[in-house]
C-alpha cells in the first residue's frame with residue numbers, strides 16, 4: 170500500500186501527475202509480460218496495473234477483450250500472473266503493481282490464499298472491476314490486514330452518496346472512470362471530466378484520483394494530469410504491444426511511456442541493467458538493481474534504501490507545467506475543495522451504516538439475494554442505473570394501474586395460455602411404467618403465446634417498465650432468438666428503437682428468427698467473440714447498455730443478471746405458474762403433484778415454479794441441457810455440473826474451470842446453451858426445494874419426437890428437454906397423480922436444426938428420418 174502512496178507522493182513532489190499503466194498478464198506472451206512491466210517503469214510509469222485475464226470481461230472494450238482471450242489461450246493462470254510479478258520484482262521492478270481483474274477468478278483461487286500469495290509475489294493491491302462496495306468493504310478489510318491496497322472505481326454516473334462511500338474505502342488512490350462505456354483508447358476525452366473530478370475531490374479527503382478510459386496521447390495526459398493526480402493508460406499500451414515487431418513489445422512500451430511522460434527511469438531499464446528484453450538472469454540477483462529494495466514485496470523501491478540505487482530525477486522540466494489545461498489554469502496543482510477525513514474515523518461498517526441512516530434511508534426495496542445467491546457484481550457505471558430500475562419496478566408493482574395496463578395486453582399476447590391433458594403422452598408413459606404408476610400429464614401451452622414462447626411475458630412487462638422510466642430505446646440479448654423476437658415485437662408495438670445482440674453461432678443456428686427480428690424492424694448485431702453464443706451476447710449487451718443508460722433499457726431475457734433483473738423476470742413470468750394453479754384447480758380440483766420445466770437461464774422454470782414454491786406438496790423439477798452427457802465437457806447443465814461463482818453480475822451456479830474461467834458450453838438447443846443460471850434456482854437447488862436433472866441432446870430428441878408424434882405439437886428443442894424429464898418422472902408417480910409440463914415454446918424455429926442433427930442423433934435413438 171505504501172509503495173502506491175509513495176509513487177503518488179513522489180509525482181506530487183515533482184509537480185506532475187502520476188502515470189498509471191495497464192497491461193494484460195500473458196499478452197502477447199506470458200514470458201514477455203515481466204519485460205513489459207520493466208519497460209513501463211523504464212519509460213516513466215509510476216504505478217502498474219497488471220490485468221488478470223478473464224473469459225467474460227464485461228467492462229472491457231475490444232482491445233482488452235482480445236488481449237484477455239490471447240492471454241488465456243497462452244495458458245495464463247492466476248499463478249502465472251503472480252509469477253510475472255515475482256519475476257519482474259527479482260529483476261528490479263520497483264513500481265507498485267496492482268492486480269486488476271474480475272471477481273470470479275479471485276473467488277476460485279481463494280481470497281485468503283490470493284492475499285498471501287500476492288503479498289509474497291510483490292503485489293501491492295487490487296482493483297476489482299465487478300466487486301460492489303458493499304462486498305468490497307469486507308475484501309478491503311482483508312487487504313488492509315496484509316498491507317495491500319484496495320482501489321475503488323468511480324464512474325460519471327456514480328451518485329454523490331455512493332461517491333462518499335467509495336472514497337471512504339480508498340486507501341491509496343481512487344480510480345475514476347472518465348466516461349460511460351467500456352475501456353478503449355478513444356480520440357476524445359469526456360467533456361464532463363473537470364466536473365467529475367471536482368465531485369471526487371470534494372469527498373476524496375486528499376487521496377489521489379487517477380483518471381482512466383480513453384487516454385492515449387501526451388496531450389490527453391497533460392490535459393487530464395492538470396486536474397487529476399494520476400492518469401491511467403491501458404488500451405493504448407495493448408495497441409502498442411500488438412503493433413510492435415515480434416519480441417520488441419517491451420521496448421516499444423518503454424518508448425511509448427516515455428513519449429507520454431518525457432521521463433525515463435534508467436535504473437530499471439532492461440536495456441541498461443544488463444538484460445535484453447525477454448531474458449531473465451535466472452536467480453534475478455546479479456544485475457545492477459538490488460532486490461532488497463523490494464524485500465517486503467511492497468514495491469517500495471522509491472523509498473531510498475542503502476542497497477538500492479536512489480531514484481534519479483531525469484526530467485529537467487516538469488511536463489505537466491507545459492501547456493496549462495483550459496479547464497484548469499493552475500498548471501497541474503490540484504486544489505481540494507473540502508476534506509472528508511477517512512483516517513482515524515469510524516470503521517467502514519459504521520460508515521456504511523451511517524450512509525443509510527444519516528441521509529434519506531435507502532433500504533433495499535426488493536430482496537437482492539436468494540440465500541447466498543444473487544446480488545450486483547457489476548462495474549460501478551451500472552450501479553446507480555440498477556438502483557433506478559429497482560425503484561421504478563417497485564413503484565410499478567405497487568401501482569394497480571400498471572398491472573391493469575399489463576393485463577390490457579393479454580389479448581395481444583394470447584393470455585391466458587391454455588392448459589390441457591396430454592392423453593396419448595400419458596398413455597405412452599403408462600405403457601412403460603410399473604403397475605399403478607404413470608401420472609396424468611398436462612401441458613401448459615406457452616408455445617401458443619404470440620411469438621411462440623413464454624418470452625413475450627417478460628419482454629412486454631419490461632417494455633412497459635422502460636416506458637415508465639422514460640426510456641426510448643431497447644437492447645436485448647438472445648440465444649434461440651425467441652427472446653429477440655419477443656423483444657422486437659413489443660418494440661414494434663410501442664414504437665421503440667430496438668437492437669438485438671446474438672452470438673454469431675446462434676445467428677447461424679437460428680437464422681429464421683434472425684430474419685423474423687429484422688422483419689419486425691429491429692437491428693440484429695452478431696457477436697463474433699468467445700463461444701459466439703448466448704453468453705457472449707449477454708456480455709456485449711451489458712457493454713453497450715453502459716454507453717447509453719439515459720435513453721436505453723436492457724430487457725434481459727432470462728432470470729439472470731444483477732439484481733433486480735432476476736426478480737423482474739420472475740415477476741412477469743409468474744403468470745405461467747399462477748394461471749397453472751387456477752387452471753389445475755378448475756380441471757382437477759386440486760394442485761398438481763409436480764411441475765416440470767426446462768432450464769437455460771431459468772425464466773420459464775422460475776415463472777412456473779415460483780407460485781408453487783410455498784406449496785410443499787408440489788414437486789418442482791428443472792431439466793437442464795446435458796448435451797453430450799454430464800461426464801463430458803460438452804453440456805450446459807449449470808446446476809447439475811457447475812459450482813457457485815460470479816458471472817454476468819450475479820452470484821449463482823456457473824460452469825467454470827478450476828481457475829474460475831467460464832467454460833464453453835454445448836447444447837443442441839441454443840436457448841439452453843448458457844453457462845449460468847438464475848440465482849433463485851440456485852437457492853432452490855441448495856435448499857432442495859427444487860430438483861434439477863439433465864437430459865442429453867439425444868434424450869431431448871426423444872422428447873421432441875414423442876410430443877410431435879403423440880400430441881401433434883412440435884415443441885422447441887429447449888422444451889423437449891422438459892418433456893423427456895417429465896416422462897421419466899411421470900413413470901415413477903401414481904396414476905392418480907398429476908404433472909404439468911411447461912411447454913415453453915413451439916418448434917418451428919428448430920425444424921432446420923432437427924433436420925441437420927437427425928443423421929447424427931437419429932441413429933442413437935432409433936429415429937430413422939431424413940429431410
Ligand SMILES: Cc1ncc(COP(=O)(O)O)c(C=O)c1O
Nearest residue numbers: 651727769770771772773840914
Ligand atoms: C422456447 C424456449 N424455452 C426455454 C428457453 C430457455 O430460457 P429460460 O431458461 O430462461 O426459460 C428458451 C430460450 O431461448 C426458449 O426459447
